Amino acid sequence: MIVAIENGRRQLGPGVVFYCERLEVPEGAHIALWGPSGCGKSTLLNILSGLLRADSGAVIVDGMDLQTLNEGQLDRFRGEHLGFVFQTFNLLAPFTALQNVMLGMRFSDTIPAKEWKPRATALLERVGLKHRLHSKPNTMSVGEQQRVAIARALANRQKLIVADEPTGSLDPKTSKTVMDLLLEMCQEQKVTLLLVTHDRAIADRLPMQFDCSGLVKEETA
């Protein structure tokens, strides 16, 4: 299993708790974490990516027990093991498409510095943005920005991509194109995909689904 959480629990507020009894994801699987807004799917994703800590329980990702890592180790873990694709793309405005992808490699030691540029260029060419290498995000369409984000998520040869509503800001046509590309790239790179969505139709495109309904609940005394 590349991802496993067991009895993961986190207090979200007074009387509100996140609790996930068990989730196991085999290496190379593509799984949709779906459910209505506020059900706890993003909290689950944040705990699995080390952005939030569980108060208790076991969280194992790519063989690492995230509960035992300190902040610095978690930062390094994210850089080396995880690729993120966000709903709002989250490209860094001062940098070009090429630089945004290179930044994905800058903060980990996975790829030697001399390979940053050729690898970033190859990835952007692969997602169809050969002509946009030196464009800033604010000059690109939303579809192009999300393709840059996908290239960045794969920059460090990560084994796991976490995508939080990756098509949430896109029109239906662009949404389909981006989803096709994401699935294709994950398939091609043999990467495990955890995709958070509230859209059942999108969830159904993935071979595995995990229903997040009820992960966040009122705590009973």
Added chain:
Amino acid sequence: MSLWHIAWSYLWNRKLTTVLTIVSVALAVALISSVLTLREETRKRFEEEGQAFDLVVGAKGSPLQLVLSSVYFMDTPTGNIPYTEFEHLKNDAEYVKAAFPINMGDSYQGFRIIGTIPELFGHKWVSPVSGEERAPFQLAQGRYFETSFQAVLGALVARQTGLKPGDTFVSTHGFIAGLPEGLGGHSHANMPYTVVGIMKPSSSPYDRAIFCSLESVWQAHQHGPGEHHEEHGQEHAEENEGEHAHHHEGAAEEEEAAYQEWSARPESMVTAVLLQLQSPALRFQYREIIREQTSVMAAIPINEIATFYDQFLGTAKLILLAVGYLVVVISALSILIGLYLSILQRKRDMAIMRALGASSYEIFGSVLIEAFWVTVLGIAAGWLAGGLVSFGLGQYLAWRFGLAITAFGITNEHIAAFSAVALVGLLAGILPAWQAYHSDVAHDLADR
């Protein structure tokens, strides 16, 4: 893609704010830098010229006024002393190595006409500042004066007035600067001077002086302007018509005779006597001797200037530096506010970088580097602007007082001041950097 590059990219991404912050730092640094430069450079130049003579002797009054008027040609003289005092001092070989009388009273277009003896042109001394020999009376064109109403111009006088050897000009009574010929005090219209030489630039007060013989000044002022000028003027007018030729033939003998005649008159006075002693160590002793044994006053130029700097300019410097450092604090606040607001706007960017694997330390460092860039660029721009201000004021000082200064110098005081500014700038970056360091990544990423 280093943290320096990342920090620079964020600064470049908000150019206007960055430039304004840099400008505010630069203004503070320019003020501090120019105050330090001007203070240090003018002090050096004043001290250099102050060492030209060991003592200056003149009429009783303010010693500083005597020094400023006689050595720097900046103030009105304290009065006149009998010519016999000069002779008495000159002959005191036990203490005095050389004595040079100077006589003032007239000017041309604001430049003082200094009556003196030709021996002054051979005067040299070693600068305590540069350690080099100073010889400011070297000719660029023509020759030194030999007879009355022949003038040797300082380099600045020649440049400003356009006079060249062979030209004539008419002096004006008094030292009213900047007025055209004929305005200000009454003119000695019938006693024109003839330019015979122009000196090389010396970056000293002598650049803005016109030198002539002592008797030229005596002759010009011996009688009331109405009576003497007319009769004497007639002589000069005739002289001009005669192309000065006959005057120059056997002039030395005639002049010597005239000099003897004028200097022998009991009413002949000089404005001051500049003394070079047998040793600078005798300055205090000989000043006391003059004070006790004569009715005139002696002042040590370098001491008067040092006191002037400490008491007056020292306070002015402190006030200006205080203002400068106050502006530094305000600039530091603008760095702090600018960076803090930038961090608030970029919380999501910071969170993205953390998600990409950046450590808290790298985020902290990149923000601190932004503060560093702003501060260092502000210091560099400020030093340049301060240099330009010093250059501009230096031009004025050169024109007004004949003191040329180096505008773009860096002293230990500059380095200390710039280090203080850099430290304050970095301190201003710490709070925003700390804010970035402690960001809540998951919260900031979710904050849409």
